[in-house]
Amino acid sequence: xxxxxxSGGGSVQAGGSLRLSCVVSGYTYSTYRMxxxxxxxGKEREGVASLYIGxxxxxxxxxxxxxxxxxxxxxxxxxxxxxxxxxKPEDTAMYFCAAVKNPGVAxxxxxxxxxxxxxxxxxxxx
Numbered sequence: 001x002x003x004x005x006x007s008g009g010g011s012v013q014a015g016g017s018l019r020l021s022c023v024v025s026g027y028t029y030s031t032y033r034m035x036x037x038x039x040x041x042g043k044e045r046e047g048v049a050s051l052y053i054g055x056x057x058x059x060x061x062x063x064x065x066x067x068x069x070x071x072x073x074x075x076x077x078x079x080x081x082x083x084x085x086x087x088k089p090e091d092t093a094m095y096f097c098a099a100v101k102n103p104g105v106a107x108x109x110x111x112x113x114x115x116x117x118x119x120x121x122x123x124x125x126x
Contacts, residue, residue, distance in 0.1 A: 006020065032054070049082060051071050069082060
């Protein structure tokens with residue numbers, strides 16, 4: 001079965017940095033889409049960033065995090081890393097890692113993903 005293992009997260013002050021990592025296991029093939037989503041209380045789950053693992057390396061980002069967050073692939077483990085710099089209070093949310101072989105919908109559509117991590121809290125104080 002497909003399993004996602006998340007690490008990182010925590011509490012930082014505005015302007016600080018955090019690095020999240022997500023390792024997926026259970027896939028037979030080397031190419032699949034992985035993404036980070038986040039959900040704050042009272043808000044919809046939104047896509048943060050995504051990469052097609054084993055693909056062209058072109059990343060997708062939500063407009064709200066462009067220039068501050070960087071998603072990358074660990075080529076040794078196929079983990080999806082999210083480097084979050086210049087964090088803002090509005091980045092506070094539960095962050096979820098997701099994966100799917102063939103999404104069939106836009107990268108930032110939660111319904112396109114079959115496997116999800118447990119979620120890790122990111123809290124940014126002002």
